[in-house]
Amino acid sequence: MPIRRTKDLDSLYDEVAGYDLVVVPDAPFASALDRRLDRPRFGSFAVTPRRLAAGRREQAEDRLAFLEIIDRSDHDWRAVAHAVGNALQCWEHRGSLDAILEYDGYSDGTTRDVVEMMRTIRTTSKRLTETVIDDDRSIAVVGYDQLTELERSILPETFDRVELFTDGEFEYPRFHVFESATDIVSALLDTITDRNAERVAVVLDGGSRYSSLVESAFEAAGIPFYGGPGFIDDPHHRAFIRLLRIGFRGTETTVGDCRPILAGMGSDVSIDDHQKRLDAVERPELEWIREFRLSVEERTFSEALGTYARKAGVELARFDEELRTLGIADEPVTSGGVDRLSYYVQTYEVPVDRDNEGVLLADAKSSAYVDRPVVFHLGMGREWTHSAPQRPWVDTEAQFERYVGNFQRLLQSGDRQYYLVQDTAGGDPVTPCLYFGDLIDEEFERFSDLESVQHRRRPRSTGVGFDRRPPDVDPETVETISQSGLNSYVNSPRDYLFGNLLDAPDQERFVEGNLFHDFAEFYVDHPDVIADTDIGELIDAMLEEAKPFVSSADETLRRRKYRIGLGLITEYLDDDGPESDAFLTGTSGWGDNFFAVYFDEAIDSPLTERWFEDHGLGVKGKIDLVKAPDHLLDYKSGGKKRTSQIVKRAAIDPPADTPNFQAALYLTYYRTVQPNEQLEFTFFHFLEPMDDVIAGEADLGDALTTVTYYPFTFDEYVGSRDAYETLLDGYNDCRETFDDLGYSAYCDVMGQLTFPETTDRNELRASEFAEEFTAAIDGGTSDDVDAEKGADQAIRELNGVRKRTFFREDLDAFETFVDERLEELNDRRAGEERFPVDGLAGEPNYRRVDNRDLLLAEERDD
Template sequence: MPLREAKSIDTLAAETREADLTLSADPPLTLALDRHTSTPRLGRASATPRSYAANEFVPSDRRRLFTELITQTDLTWKQAHRALDRCLQCWDKTGALDTITDYPEFDTPQFHSTRDILHETDSSYHDLEDTTLSDSTDVAVINEPGLSPLDRTLLPDSYQQVDPFTGDTTSLPQFHVFPSTTAIVDALITQLDTHTAEAVGIVLDESSLLSPLVESALETACIPYQGGPGFIDDPDVRTFLRLAEAVFTGSDLRVADLRPLVERLGIDLDRTADHRRVDSVDVGPAYEQFADALHTGTVDDAISAYERAAESSLSQLREESDKLGLLSTAFTPQRLTQLQYYIESFDIPVDQPNEGILLTDGAATSYIDRPVVFYLGLGDGWAQQPPDRPWVDPVEHVQQDLNRFEVLLQNGQERHFLVQASQADADSSPCVYFQDIVDQPVESFSDLPHTTHGGDATRDSVGTPFVAPETPDGEQEPPETISQSTLQRLANCPREEFFHRLVESPTTIPMARGTVIHEAAEVCATHPETVRERQEDVVDAMVDQIRAYATTPRERVERTKCVLALETIQQYLDAHPPTDTPYETYTDRSQSNNLAERLGLTVDSTLTERWFQAPDIGLHGFVDLLHTETALVDYKTGSQSTAGKLRQQASLDPLHDEPNFQAAAYLAQHRRENPNQPLEIRFVHLLEHDTQLARGDTVPLEELVTTVEYLPCTFGEFAARRETFDAVTDYADSNDRVKALDSLGYEAYREFFESHDLPRKGINTERREAIIQSFIEYTKNRVKDTKYVERGCRSAVEDIDGLVGERYLTEDLDAFEAFVATQRERLAAYREEGFPVRTREDGPNWDRVDAQDVVIDDV
């Protein structure tokens, strides 16, 4: 594939060796040419026009000019920076400062003021305008079209033009395509060491993830490098600004937002308090002193407080603040905004090492004076977008940048192109300039000459196991019991169960609300009259427990939710008082009730928050309320589901996308307590209609309850029940089911199904169809041989399948208990061999994975 061949730095040095001065618009090239000069001389052999005129390698007077503007005008910092930026750009690109106000967009008072101050203030732009080279100076200019009009004012009448290209073509090298960013960094680091660092250059997109990964990898490997993070990337400067921003957030600041900032101050905050407001926890005296300095002191006071807490220096930030006139002013949110804007807008020079690997940005340079160059990424960020300015010709800008890009690709005696195959399940996009360099469409790196490394074609479709911790010698025994929540995690994403054991989840406001409402339900069941008498105190105590997680405006909303939940609990218990019955398979509570303690009450009911641990079915858990001998109650603060939806979510083959086994688990446990009896679990949704209730609307209590039944019978026995017959004939008289089965009568219906064990749909299909045909003939013989009888009988059987879809039968809970046993065995195997991400082909439902940031999908 053809590529215009670029001259090497050695070649350019040879072609310009006889010149008194070599000019180029590329500062790294001029420095490289200086290093290639072997003849002793005064001054620089090569320079950019502005650096030559100002006698500086890289003139850096923009910050000084900005300070002049904000001290001599009433412009805001943002206005001053914008006006300065546009004026200097126009001056450079047109050769005259006054041109800026010729454009209507910039013919405004702020640009007139900026122009006038720039006219009066010394700068490298004035130096360049005022400097001339005599005709006796032998000048060579590399890539003369790359010089700006202001640059060209320095040129004498006669000079040597040096083309950066040879006029021949060359070929692109092989691209090394890797599956991920980390794979690129790993491959790079294996090629580097401290002894060869001075010979290596690395080109990448400084705004991409590659940049911090490469810097971190080099630091870890103790390999020196230069050209890395700037002033804004200094960890103490960044922490100081972000910590100040966090403090000014006020009472709604969360522990999770503060933790990474105060870690640099040596403060370790409890992760379980992540969603708590900072003002509800004790952060420590170092943080309190820093916060106090922000609220009451000067910028200098705040910097000093941080330095004491972090035991580090912010001397350069102090110097910059002093130059800006801020050091002795009060540290206010406005001052913080100004500091942040200044640091983000200007390139503040920092002392950096002058040795080691050279890191450089792929969109900002042409030449790297190193024999070995690694090019990483080569994506969209390597092309400069033309600025939307009236003095910029976008076509010319793109052509000049394309020239730069072609030169850039040909640095070094050894060149290695390391790129990523895809990102976010889509092919990575090569830099747009490859479309101009090669003679075919380029949509991915596979369209260029390449070698693939570390492909994923051989990976197991169910995921690579996460390495499990070491276990004691011997076979790992299955855990005796597991909870229904563990069961749901294993079904959806086994690896989440691994991290759930390692990383305790922080309490969120919905969790805190749910906890206090459940505690209130227990207090209501234990002390109903006390709650009525002290209703306001109970709500106040509930809100106190939530306050640490709620924003100040949110407190009123949470109070309303607490009031509505408490009233609904009371209404339900008044309408359906629990029966005080002794139970054998449930034991005393083992957890405290914080709300009761706040109210000075004890909760010792034998019906609320009852613990069960059942090794024979492999389950354990808490039941909110043992309502009657045959009914359980579970309070819910989330959205309501129908019984049919809950049954679907508990499907075992295939597993549902949103597994929910709570009803099955609790019914399986309760049938141990009451075998051979119909049972039910009632989910009382306390906040399902909170908006209507808050408006004062009346919502029938039964609309808040979802009931899931268990019937101790087979499917065939269910079909023969009177309730089933009534349900399948609950239609208009004209319906085929009614015309057929009402005439048949329940007794004849029951006799048939008691003598014919009807299988479920999808099980023993041939036998099921034979029984249906027998039922049709049975009914025809007793009613009438018509089409409506056949249609009615078949429709009635289909209805029976639908009715079972909302209930559990004996075989359903038997199958569920077998599923639990299998999952316990799998859990034991996972602890021995490793936890996979997925158990089904389409992978986990990521919306149901709490630890997404640590559960990495390997497939």
């Protein structure tokens, strides 16, 4: 059905002006009609059923009922809130308070007690039940279908219905499509000033990113507004709740946990300290929080609030008043009490004093009419769609019709409407509000499929209003990328961007990993110094360095971990370390080394922590250890990976779910240092055998994973002597078959065939290659061997080599891949397109995302 046109407010007023009383579905609409009165009158003219019954401005009856019931009973607060919500909602839809007791799944003991107490509480719903409009007056009801069963109960037998809509169709304005929410808010700032604010309304989802962006932008620009943040949105209120929670977190509380509290004080701490334990960081601005945490249970809620208010230099009288309303102001602070308080302020809209001046911010799901000349509708995505109450007493079809009716009215609010939307968010299409699907006959998936105008960033545009002028600054070109940067970029370009824009805090795993790396580097250069030092002394130094991140309760386990890790690194380097560094030129060193500083010794070996940066290849990195001219090694404190996993995670078409290009990138660079040479890259997972060390059964080989690079193609490899020897070391039937066949015949067979590109076992077995290869092998061997089975095992064996080895074409393709990513990256840095959330493989692996809170993934479309 099309969008029905609402009646013009002036013509609707003319239609109802002769009535004694006009009943309407929502308060802003009633106020708009009242403002058109052309003569004085006694009493109400246009009014909602609830305001008429209550005789005053409507109040949040769910909160008032909750407060009354927790004061009169000992029931759990959550159970009371749940029961009050259900009872009021059922009352609204059924017209009777007792109706909730007809539903077995909802009439538990708490609900029955709540219903009994609500009989005497003067809620607006109770007043509605007791009120009927006198039929001696002329009554007009505007939008009868929008009223609920309880609201209709107030009406007399005789009244006239007045339709909200005409028979005409509303020609909705075109959509203004922007590239980001920030661009939309910037467009608002180009249009709205403190001089025209009283004429403007902004409709948005109160829980979306638009709300906080608009409020912050208006505050910064000095534009007055109202209807926005609520009681719990006050940063000091939120910080106080955070402070109470920190009081019960124990010694694992970090400095980062205290950031909102410190912000309320106008102070901050270095990002390096954010993940350090509060008790381990000695800073004056943190001392009072430590003292508060230790004494929190000795304070009342009111005393705790007073402490915060004094430290922040603010008055929090409204919060103190709410504590007294709840009856907990003079109660001792407890963990359960904090949970209840937090639940209350998150659940109920606590009244706040507002100056009703400036731009009106209206919630898209709470408003049906906005009486301002100019109305901006922001976002208009599926977050504007209501979730119909899934309760047996709700007529979902009738409720949906109310929602659609309100939505149609909201779209037409104002003399001029502007729809400001995005086509994509986080790299994904934005789904328009689902009501559009019922109201627009055209086929569409996104806003740009409808009549719209695009507002894109222009490198040097001169427009005003919706056409913003970006800064005339040439972007800096990225010429090289590290393996970690490439991993992040391929997983999620947006996360990579934030990782480069924002400083990252020190973290436990990085601190410990760096300590082990520094030890390995130092030991290669100074094994004699370590040999003459008590290992316990080194462990003490490491524990002191990691102390801000770890609890003292873990010290015994960490001592064992450090002792075993250092021992395994020492054992490996003693048994299988580099024999010479004569094949390398010297280097200038890389950063500080904890043990070099500790022992006051320099590190001069060119074998360790060797930095490279190749602008031709576009890669850079740091090699932990050059073990031999053809062999690199990297220390890993994490879990061991199989060789096939390392190669699989370096896949580029498509990338893996957990991309890791370290081996491919390092070997790509190092083959330019040692061209046409077979190379090896070993990952030494030095903590992998820790359990075996404790059991006395450690084998260093279990900690090593080595991936090989061959300087020739896989096609060249399969016909080589090396490949043939691999088959002779394979499964029994494979070994017998190819021993019988001989290398010369094998070489002839492979010279006439091309191994398929697929690595899928089933596809290989079903391929034409498999059929021809099996036939050739069968024809070249005796009946004493199972040639068919041997050929199948050979295909599996050769495919296994391919899946755990890098060949020349693999690293050639990787070089191209890096070039493409750098070109793409620089285009995005130049503003030609946004950095999307999704990577090359689609939705990012969020376990590998470092800036999860900044990706707005909750707004993604499925």
